[in-house]
Amino acid sequence: MTKPSDWHLETRLIRAGRSDNEAALAPVLWTSTTFVTPTVEEGRAMATSSRSRRFYTRYGNPTVNQFEDAIAELEGAECARAFASGMGAISAVLLGLCSSGDHVVAQKQLYAGTQLLLQSAAPRFGIDVTFVDATVPGAFAEAVIPGKTVVVFAETPANPRLALADLSELGAIAGPITVVDSTFATPLGQTPLDYGVDLVVHSATKAIAGHNDATLGVVAGSQELIDWLWQFAVLQGANAAPFDAMNGLRGLRTLGVRYRRQTESAIEIAQQLVDVEGVSDVIHPGLDSHPQRALVKKQMNLTGGLLTFELAGGLPAGERLVSSTEIAQLATSLGGPETLITHPASTTHVGLTPEEMIDAGITEGTIRLSVGLEDPVDIMEDLVQGLSSTS
Numbered sequence: 134m135t136k137p138s139d140w141h142l143e144t145r146l147i148r149a150g151r152s153d154n155e156a157a158l159a160p161v162l163w164t165s166t167t168f169v170t171p172t173v174e175e176g177r178a179m180a181t182s183s184r185s186r187r188f189y190t191r192y193g194n195p196t197v198n199q200f201e202d203a204i205a206e207l208e209g210a211e212c213a214r215a216f217a218s219g220m221g222a223i224s225a226v227l228l229g230l231c232s233s234g235d236h237v238v239a240q241k242q243l244y245a246g247t248q249l250l251l252q253s254a255a256p257r258f259g260i261d262v263t264f265v266d267a268t269v270p271g272a273f274a275e276a277v278i279p280g281k282t283v284v285v286f287a288e289t290p291a292n293p294r295l296a297l298a299d300l301s302e303l304g305a306i307a308g309p310i311t312v313v314d315s316t317f318a319t320p321l322g323q324t325p326l327d328y329g330v331d332l333v334v335h336s337a338t339k340a341i342a343g344h345n346d347a348t349l350g351v352v353a354g355s356q357e358l359i360d361w362l363w364q365f366a367v368l369q370g371a372n373a374a375p376f377d378a379m380n381g382l383r384g385l386r387t388l389g390v391r392y393r394r395q396t397e398s399a400i401e402i403a404q405q406l407v408d409v410e411g412v413s414d415v416i417h418p419g420l421d422s423h424p425q426r427a428l429v430k431k432q433m434n435l436t437g438g439l440l441t442f443e444l445a446g447g448l449p450a451g452e453r454l455v456s457s458t459e460i461a462q463l464a465t466s467l468g469g470p471e472t473l474i475t476h477p478a479s480t481t482h483v484g485l486t487p488e489e490m491i492d493a494g495i496t497e498g499t500i501r502l503s504v505g506l507e508d509p510v511d512i513m514e515d516l517v518q519g520l521s522s523t524s
């Protein structure tokens with residue numbers, strides 16, 4: 134008999150986060166905002182210790198803690214803290230770890246919300262940020278200012294062109310705290326902490342919860358770092374709602390089959406899109422044509438359901454395509470059961486200047502597709518029909 138600690142990730146996903154469940158098989162929802170304190174001494178201990186589980190829900194909550202435990206187990210971390218959204222987690226990491234006068238190195242290929250936080254909010258708090266190209270070997274380490282750089286922040290694969298940052302390079306950086314937003318990969322795609330990275334962040338709103346019905350974020354790492362973050366997080370107040378954490382736990386049970394299916398469908402669709410007229414530059418980490426394919430093979434186990442491509446017809450073609458597909462629905466998110474199509478130039482990246490758009494690798498004709506769980510044959514037919522309206 135294999136021991137639970139020897140089980141493969143896809144077996145552990147099914148059971149993770151059940152230690153507080155008594156006999157219940159499904160995740161248990163604890164809605165209470167507060168918990169009866171048995172004695173004054175225990176109340177004192179809970180009010181002053183980190184991550185108390187049954188004191189006050191902003192500090193900790195049994196359902197939320199179970200979700201945190203599950204993510205920590207799957208990422209190979211000592212512990213985790215869940216947040217009200219991915220941005221709640223990212224802002225806690227940056228504002229909880231950095232003070233005025235500190236320096237951050239971040240990549241320029243980022244989710245637009247993270248980029249705006251670093252570009253607009255961080256300077257107001259006296260935090261300097263240097264943006265680097267994650268695809269250039271050594272770029273992160275070169276931008277580190279010894280004694281001043283507190284955080285190195287990467288997102289891999291990154292919005293929206295699925296560029297990779299090298300996890301081994303990040304893990305080898307000594308001094309600053311290295312953070313990887315691993316939302317697109319999920320724990321099934323990669324486990325950054327295995328490479329020496331300090332903290333892994335997810336928008337669990339996406340594939341982890343997986344059904345477009347939970348807004349949820351999480352950070353996992355060493356107990357020391359999570360305890361430190363926890364102290365900021367209870368004051369920041371962006372704690373995860375128990376209902377969303379329960380949906381996160383539910384989502385984890387099917388993450389294995391969902392993420393595998395989405396990866397296979399995305400590769401199948403990407404391979405066919407390459408031959409469609411008016412489409413160019415089809416990018417998916419599972420294609421041999423991905424510019425960093427060797428790195429993909431080195432650090433990713435599964436490559437996920439996201440793909441991007443370029444439309445020769447630019448802005449009008451993009452707007453026509455996203456208005457004419459039926460299975461691929463125009464909505465801003467990813468990783469759920471429904472195939473979603475976005476046109477960054479008219480939606481997610483609309484706030485960027487033309488120079489910033491070029492920097493982020495977006496053109497007016499860039500399309501991002503989050504492949505869902507529908508039959509890939511139907512998704513492809515839908516795209517071909519939609520693309521016929523763009524020429």
Ligand SMILES: Cc1ncc(COP(=O)(O)O)c(C=O)c1O
Pocket residue numbers: 218219220221244246288292314316317335336337338339348349350466
């Ligand atoms: C890579 C990545 N990180 C973080 C976020 C923010 O997550 P949330 O919407 O849960 O705040 C997103 C949202 O799309 C994302 O794509």
